[in-house]
Amino acid sequence: MMVPATSAAPQSGAHDKVPLLELEHLQMLFPARAAAFGGKRGHVHAVDDVSLALAEGETLGLVGESGCGKTTLARCAVRLLAPTAGKVRFRGADITSLGPRAMRPYRKHMQIVFQDPQGSLNPRKRVRQIIGAALELSAGGSGDDRLRMLLDQVGLNPEHANRFPHEFSGGQRQRIGVARALAVDPQLIVLDEPVSALDVSIQAQVVNLLDDLQDEFGLSYIFVAHDLSVVRHVSDRIAVMYLGKVVELSPAEELYRRPVHPYTLGLLGSIPIPDPVVSRSRPRQLPRGELPSPIDPPAGCRFHTRCPGATDICREVEPPLTLYPGGHEAACHHPLNVSSSDIAGAVRSPAASRSSGSVVPVPPGG
Amino acid sequence: MARFVLRRLGSAVLVLFAVSILTFLIFEVIPNGNPALRLAGRTATPANIAAVERIYGFNKPVYVQYVRTMEQIFTGKIVSYATGVNVISQLKQALPVTASLVLGAAVLWLFFGIVLGLLAGLHAGSTIDTGISALNFLGISAPSFVIGYVLIYVFSFKLHVFPSSGYVGLADPLGWAYHLAMPWVSLAILYTGIYSQVLRASVVDTLNEDFVRTARAKGLSHRQVTLHHVLRTSLIPVVSLSGLDIAAVLGGSAIIIEVVFDLPGIGYYASQSIGALDVPPVLVITLFGAFAVVIFSTIADVVYGLLDPRIRVAGSR
Amino acid sequence: MTALLAVEHLQVEFRTEEGVLRAVDDVSFELQRGELLGIVGESGSGKSVTAMTIMGLTRGPNASFSGRAVLGDLDLVTASERQLERVRGGRVAMIFQDPMTALNPVHRVGDQIVEQIRAHQSENRRAAMDRAVDLLDRVGIPRAKERARSYPHEFSGGMRQRVMIAMALSCSPEILIADEPTTALDVTTQAQILAEIGTLRKELGVGVLLITHDLGVIADVADRVVVMYAGQVVEQGSLSDIFYDPRHPYTWGLLGSVPRLDADRPERLPTIPGTPPSLLRRPTGCRFAPRCAWRFEACSRPPALKSDDPETDEHTGRCWLDLDVARERRVVGGTLGLPVDDRTTAGGGAANP
Structure with missing residues (x-):
């Protein structure tokens, strides 16, 4: 279960335990220049004031379309990137601005698995060397037994150790990537679209494997995905991002049953269902038009340019992330699927962006 | 576009400066590099050589020589030490x-x-x-x-x-x-x-x-x-x-x-x-x-x- | 009714350093006027090679072909290069998976469309450009006149795919082949592009061959479906045949392993164990047998693609199981699927090239 980073946990069961990872008002800007021959300069607002926390053993799904900042956020979380502003805490220790040397003890605890299993493995190294290099960093020793055990744990054979990455299929290469991450006995693994490049039947195999490994080793995952289909099966909580902001954050199943933000509803509606009758008859509300530029994001609610229900307030005031009873959070002036009692009990989430307004939604007509 | 070209020309000035210093220094350190010896002729006395050095400024510190040479290059007055002919022409x-x-x-x-x-x-x-x-x-x-x-x-x-x-x-x-x-x-x-x-x-x-x-x-x-x-x-x-x-x-x-x-x-x-x-x-x-x-x-x-x-x-x- | 396109016993082989790779093996199907036929399969199934062969784009010193792909009175497999040039972009147009790389980065998008129009019709540049602008406008590109002068990198992925569609439609083709047209796009964009293809099909009456790995996409837009595995057609039928009465265990597995947002979340995602066979060393019997929980003695011999009643039934499958047995076995835990003996399945099989 996850709590908003800065809160004293208003929901049930206060957590006296420190979360594994906390992100506080994290911001990441990249300089962007419009033209090579000297154009106007600006910043890509890749991640813009996001607060999240991850508990031990929990999986947080991070979902959004390209350009929403999910990958940047995940990379900041394991400090592959140094955020422009905000804090990253691992087990309560501030690791936001540690240099490479000071980061080293933390690196063992946090690993990352990339989307493209082809590109992230050195093509000139055998599997034995790829995983062996990681094993040397671990406390568990670097012997052949450990290697064999790791390969077995990810569903590969011992004889695979002497092969090169290109001799494997995409799914098997992704297993090698997972074995490499596991080799250092991490607590946290960031999975950056780990199955997006794989065939459907192989996707399911890898997702099930990740599930098993989590149970076996008590791992925490941040699972980055571009749509809401696969994350459902692995996540305890899901954060939906849009243009650098978290727009909705909810326990996993709740998000599918009761999406509050119109963008989440749009994402759900755009995923086809492999059943012609169901898929063609369901009502769909798809986001209109195109993603605005992250260099110059829209004022007010960033989604208002594509939202079917946008009104004046959406164009002027950035909606705060609002915490509804039950722990569902969403940043929308006109929330869907909430009762008037939900709205009565709603408070501004402690994880809300600093730039967002203070007005929480009011019941329709009230 | 214009800004890009200007920037490149700006960096050109730096490149030329560095290249000229480097070339100048190379000739300063190679043995037998003293041009006064050759300018003074085959049968020169030490006094002749010293005179040549004075006229051409070879007895001055390196940086003075450098500045002087550069000045001559950019005014087009530089002449060959070997032949005395104007280099630019x-x-x-x-x-x-x-x-x-x-x-x-x-x-x-x-x-x-x-x-x-x-x-x-x-x-x-x-x-x-x-x-x-x-x-x-x-x-x-x-x-x-x-x-x-x-x-x-x-x-x-x-x-x-x-x-x-x-x-x-x-x-x-x-x-x-x-x-x-x-x-x-x-x-x-x-x-x-x-x-x-x-x-x-x-x-x-x-x-x-x-x-x-x-x-x-x-x-x-x-x-x-x-x-x-x-x-x-x-x-x-x-x-x-x-x-x-x-x-x-x-x-x-x-x-x-x-x-x-x-x-x-x-x-x-x-x-x-x-x-x-x-x-x-x-x-x-x-x-x-x-x-x-x-x-x-x-x-x-x-x-x-x-x-x-x-x-x-x-x-x- | 004569088919718009009839692919008959198509076979495509490539000579490689490791041996002869049979990418497409005895594939037959028909595409009718105005119909949207989905070809579904995973990587290595031969679906893209089939499409590229129809376009004559797989020819090369190492490729050999047999069978036919008949468009009107022309067999595209044996047609001359000159004949193919007229067909490509004229009668049959194609859009590709990755719109980010499918357009030439150094030419303006308007010019790239004009180039195609002028390759097929004797129209002057200005008239062709006017047509290009109309087309861009029609596929939903705002300020089309202005945008025609932009370069591909100045468009988003979705917009580039719209440009590709505009280009494909520029010479009023009879057939549009769309090879994974939405795979590289975001989900919301995917929905927009699929809707666009659907609309154009209705308005223009083109036959569409939609190649995809995603049964969800098929469910949304297709009329009929061809399921391919390891170079062969393993099942073929109407949309409801494939989704509600599938005959081949591979189809069951495929349907089962797509995460469904409309159903409860299962404890484990259903999968198909193992990996597809190498096309260099195909199993001698049923190609799917090594991954099939229902295999039995008969599966060591290659099954034929057959229907229950050839007279009335256009639904065919390539499996030795009797239809009533199949109907019993295809349900796993209340939904369609293939039973799996858990997680030991992955590493096993031969690594794919």
Whole structure:
């Protein structure tokens, strides 16, 4: 279960335990220049004031379309990137601005698995060397037994150790990537679209494997995905991002049953269902038009340019992330699927962006 | 665009400054580099030498000498220590010769490099490709003076069709081309080999691009696909390469060819000056070479931008 | 009714250093006027090679072909290069998976469309450009006149795919082949592009061959479906045949392993164990047998593609199981699927090239 980073946990069961990872008002800007021959300069607002926390053993799904900042956020979380502003805490220790040397003890605890299993493995190294290099960093020793055990744990054979990455299929290469991450006995693994490049039947195999490994080793995952289909099966909580902001954050199943933000509803509606009758008859509300530029994001609610229900307030005031009873959070002036009692009990989430307004939604007509 | 060019010219000033200091210092530290010894003549007394040193300022600290020399270069007053002739006027005489040599050869090597490279790339793996590659490596590895002497032997001494040496000004275009034909070929053979190999690799890469498949799926003829899509895109690396190469040859890299064919160009002048440890011409030629490199690489980058719209707008996501 | 396109016993082989790779093996199907036929399969199933062969884009010194792909009175497999040039982009147009790389980065998008129009019709540049602008406008590109002068990198992925569609439609083709047209796009964009293809099909009456790995996409837009596995057609039928009465265990597995947002979340995602076979060393019997929980003795011999009743039934499957047995076995835990003996399945099989 996850709590908003800065809160004293208003929901049930206060957590006296420190979360594994906390992100506080994290911001990441990249300089962007419009033209090579000297154009106007600006910043890509890749991640813009996001607060999240991850508990031990929990999986947080991070979902959004390209350009929403999910990958940047995940990379900041394991400090592959140094955020422009905000804090990253691992087990309560501030690791936001540690240099490479000071980061080293933390690196063992946090690993990352990339989307493209082809590109992230050195093509000139055998599997034995790829995983062996990681094993040397671990406390568990670097012997052949450990290697064999790791390969077995990810569903590969011992004889695979002497092969090169290109001799494997995409799914098997992704297993090698997972074995490499596991080799250092991490607590946290960031999975950056780990199955997006794989065939459907192989996707399911890898997702099930990740599930098993989590149970076996008590791992925490941040699972980055571009749509809401696969994350459902692995996540305890899901954060939906849009243009650098978290727009909705909810326990996993709740998000599918009761999406509050119109963008989440749009994402759900755009995923086809492999059943012609169901898929063609369901009502769909798809986001209109195109993603605005992250260099110059829209004022007010960033989604208002594509939202079917946008009104004046959406164009002027950035909606705060609002915490509804039950722990569902969403940043929308006109929330869907909430009762008037939900709205009565709603408070501004402690994880809300600093730039967002203070007005929480009011019941329709009230 | 204008800002980009200005920035490049700004950096050129820095490059020229660094190159001049480096060249100056090299002559300061090589043994027997004291020009006063030679200026004073064979039978000079120490007093003569000291006098020369005083007149020319060789007894002053290095940086004073440097500043003085630079001043003379940029006012056009610099004279050779070996001959006493004005260096700038010498350079002005040598430049048309070298420019004729380089530009003519560049036309040849670009034409043949592109034709051969395109042929080899389009037929990668075939006998055509293997044959062209073999020729290329022959051209790249054969020293240009060998090629030059072979040409002279065959076409001048045996067949008597081309003159073995000399330069005729552009006032007589036929004579100009007649005298330069063999130097052009000798110089172009090396670069034809290089350019053909570079373009071949680029063509092979481009052929695998999705947009080439799209071009074929559109129903374009083989010719249209090849010229408009494959060649157009593959030429991009060749353009940036040719900027640097033309500049380098212009700045004196054609020494060997000029010596072989007795062409009084910049390379020839440079080789003589270096042999005489004559600092002023070497310094001027080096600066000129560096300047040429900066100018031509800037031109190449501008052309590159025109050929590839992607680099005109960076940071598109 | 004569089919718009009839692919008959198509076979495509490539000579490689490791041996002869049979990418497409005895594939037959028909595409009717105005119909949207989905070809579904995973990587290595031969679906893309089939499409590219129809376009004559797989020809090369190492490729060999047999069978036919008949368009009107022309067999595209044996047609001359000159004949193919007229067909490509004229009668049959194609859009590709990755719109980011499918357009030439150094030419303006308007010019790229004009180039295609002028390759097929004798129209002057200005008239062709006017047509290109109309087309861009029609596929939903705002300020089309202005945008025609932009370069591909100045468009988003979705917009580039719209440009590709505009280009494909520029010469009023009879057939549009869309090879994974939405795989590289975001989900919301995918929905927009699929809707666009659907609309154009209705308005223009083109036959569409939609190649995809995603059964969800098929469910949304297709009329009929061809399921391919390891170079062969393993099942073929109407949309409801494939989704509600699938005959081949591979189809069951495929349907089962797509995560469904409309159903409860299962404890474990259903999968198909193992990996597809190498096309260099195909199993001698049923190609799917090594991954099939229901294999039995018969599966060591290659099954034929057959229907229950050839007279009335256009639904065919390539499986030895009797239809009533199949109907019983295809349900796992209340939904369609293939039973799996858990997680030991992954590493096993031969690594794919």
